[in-house]
Amino acid sequence: MGTRERLAELAREKGSSLASLSRMLGRNTTYLQQYISKGSPRKLEEDDRRKLARFFDVSEAELGAPKEISYAFEGDWVEVPRLAVEASAGPGAMSNGETSFDSFRFSRKWLREQGLESDKLSAVRVIGDSMEPLLREGDDLLVDMSGKPFRDGIYVVRLDDSLLVKRVTSQGGGRFSLLSQNLSYPPLSVQVEEIDLVGRVVWKSGRL
Secondary structure, eight states: OEEEEHHHHHHHHHOOHHHHHHTTSSSTTTTHHHHHOOOSSSOOOHHHHHHHHHHHHHHHGTTTTOOHHHTTTTTTTTEEEEEEEEEESSEEOOOOOEEEEEEEEEEEHHHHHHOOGGEEEOOOOEESSSTTSSSSSTOEEEOOOSSOOOOEEEEEETTTTTEEEEEEEEETTTTEEEEETTTOOOOOOGGGGGEEEEEEEEEEEEEO
16 A cells, blocks of 8 residues: 555544645645645655654554654654552552653554554553552553443542552442452442543553
């Protein structure tokens, strides 16, 4: 597939018009339409290509960049912020101060393969032992905050003023169970309005 066809495909998948994308680039509204249908300009300007690659969350190479340029501008990598909070696998970590202090780098291709949107991700650290052996204190979690339809799984949740990491299952009737892996901790049963599902845990890292 050529660069022009790939750009048209990305626009369709995103539901973005070529005119609106052209305006995003600060160009005449017919700029990208002419590029795709008439081959004018012959190739995208470097800055335009970079903006489009970031908008579509793809490598610049997919939009015609030489491989060496694509890698030089780190178009194939995403920096996911690490938040200055901890998700408690114990009694509950206070959730104020949710600012970024560092980041993890992930492959754009890998994130796409996992169905994850790079701008809807963050990372937090686990404290406590209630999720052992699945999650241990000091593990870092990648959290998908895109708000996809609920399904049972491991979530970071906000309960009152605390952040918890728990296995969350639906009980029906507007109730959820918050379950620990460590059987020393009893399950919690809460109403849907009592908690905020911050995001689903989709990956972890931790020391051996």
